Amino acid sequence: FLSGLSLKSEEFAKAFQRLRFNLFVQIFNFGIVSVIVYGFSRLIVTIGLISQSLADGMVIGSCVPITVNMVLVLTKSSGGDEAAAVFNAAFGNILGIFLSPVLILLYLGQRASVDIGNVFYKLSLRVLLPIAVGQLFHKFSPVVMNFVKKYKVYFKKIQEYCLICIIYTVFCTTFSTERDSSAVDAILMIIFQFLILSTVMVLAWFALMLFFRDQPKLRVMGLFGCTHKSVAVGIPLINAIYEDNPNIGLYTLPLLIWHPMQLVIGTFLAPRLAKFVEREEGPVQTLPEMAEEEGNIEDDEERKLSDICGEIIPIDDKGDKLLIDSVDVDQKIK
Secondary structure: OOHHOOOOOOHHHHHHHHHHHHHHHHHHHHHHHHHHHHHHHHHHHHOOOOHHHHHHHHHHHHHHHHHHHHHHHHHOOOOHHHHHHHHHHHHHHHHHHHHHHHHHHHHHHHOOOOOOHHHHHHHHHHHHHHHHHHHHHHHOHHHHHHHHHHHHHHHHHHHHHHHHHHHHHHHHHHHHOOOOOOHHHHHHHHHHHHHHHHHHHHHHHHHHHHOOOOHHHHHHHHHHOOOOOOHHHHHHHHHOOOOOOOOOHHOOOOHHHHHHHHHHHHHHHHHHHHHHHHHHOOOOOOOHHHHHHHHHHHHHHHHHHHHOOOOOOOEOOOOOOOOOOOOHHHHHHH
């Protein structure tokens, strides 16, 4: 519901302005990333480095949609295209409600133990319906939106506490019985997730450079949009799909590692990407700089006028310019 309140779905109308870029971001995020993760996870399971449950969790985490707030914040701090970030975050989350379960079933097959009809029913009640109600308030209730904006910090805290509660119950369910994973598996998972995230970010950057060479702001936004995964939407999705599965915590763990890792890497890259955008497009002029430049132009014009007249134009107490002999001045100007 809180996600629905903040989701800027009005940005959907702008999709066709950058259809090629938006399709690239969504295809890479849902398709390319999940294919790479699936191949890598099957490899390390075959070698025997991690358990089957954690490997399946890697695939499940790779199928969830893009983050919202993190992508917007990192795009803005990196000088990227904010409008593209808003659209892709909003559209990706709506698309993920329907596409993520399909991708999970496609990759994991019968092992996923998913009743697709029941899954969509649960997602409709737990995810889609609250988002739809939130969107109705977003569009048709200014009173509610003003209240939410006024107490935005508190609503953000409520959202975080709800997410923590869901994660806590998920892991309680998982570790209430013995599992086939250990602390070593968790450490290996951190290493593997870092390697995969770094790899897909490098691939995304070079692909963006190939297809959008002359659009540095889109390339910066695309770097985050192509590789980020949402905990806020992903955890409820996984919980709805695997509610009765004893391995649900292991399915969730890879995503919980991926999410903070993308923040750490993104924060490290943000100032460097901002310099890249500035170098490619030139420094963005701020309003004070524009006002100062306009004032300098006016001063130059006054100086030229004074040179023509052979005298400094006096100014009265109110700051108004006084021309003592306007006729003589006009003649000199001509």
